[in-house]
Amino acid sequence: MNPWLATIPVFLIAATGAVLLAKRWRKSAFKILMAVNVAVMVGALALLASALTAGPAVAAGVAPAAAAAAVATPGAGGAALIAAAIAVAGSSIGAAFAVAYTGSAALAAMSERPEIFGRAMVVVGLAEGIAIYGLIIAIILIGKA
Structure with missing residues (x-):
């Protein structure tokens, strides 16, 4: 199964929760949703930074000389x-x-x-x-x- 399709229920639950939060607590719902958005953005930036600074993966059982040659x-x-x-x-x-x-x-x-x-x-x-x-x-x- 495509991992992007697996996230559809998560997005639907998050959207439903945001609508219910906005209906129940009108005044503080915006602050709560902004805090959640900032937390998700910080997590995404941390993931991006770790992906850009990570070295290439090396398969198990590959000779070190071949692995060093594959590293660009x-x-x-x-x-x-x-x-x-x-x-x-x-x-x-x-x-x-x-x-x-x-x-x-x-x-x-x-x-x-x-x-x-x-x-x-x-x-x-x-x-x-x-x-x-x-x-x-x-x-x-x-x-x-």
């Missing part, structure tokens, strides 16, 4: 993967803002002049291209990892 720069692959994730996330967020603004402007312009539909969709498509550029950069970075 520790953490370089992980850093490339994190950089790929940042490239995709940043370009997707940028594309979302661009499509939001250009899409609303295109709809407003098409409501006045319906014949500019083609030109308006080209502008929206160019805004969506930002996300594709980030995806291409991520593929290049993953190939280097």
Whole structure:
């Protein structure tokens, strides 16, 4: 079973607990939820720091010379993967803002002049291209990892 699918019940229980907490204690629920969010964020940053500083794993029964030959720069692959994730996330967020603004402007312009539909969709498509550029950069970075 995929480990991400196993976390769905945990998220559902956490969301239900947050809603019940917000209904029961309206004034202090925000402070409690923020404290929980900060604790989870600190844990995630600690996990990230330990993953980036950890050395490569060595299988049991491998000769030390072969293990030493397999060791490259520790953490370089992980850093490339994190950089790929940042490239995709940043370009997707940028594309979302661009499509939001250009899409609303295109709809407003098409409501006045319906014949500019083609030109308006080209502008929206160019805004969506930002996300594709980030995806291409991520593929290049993953190939280097």
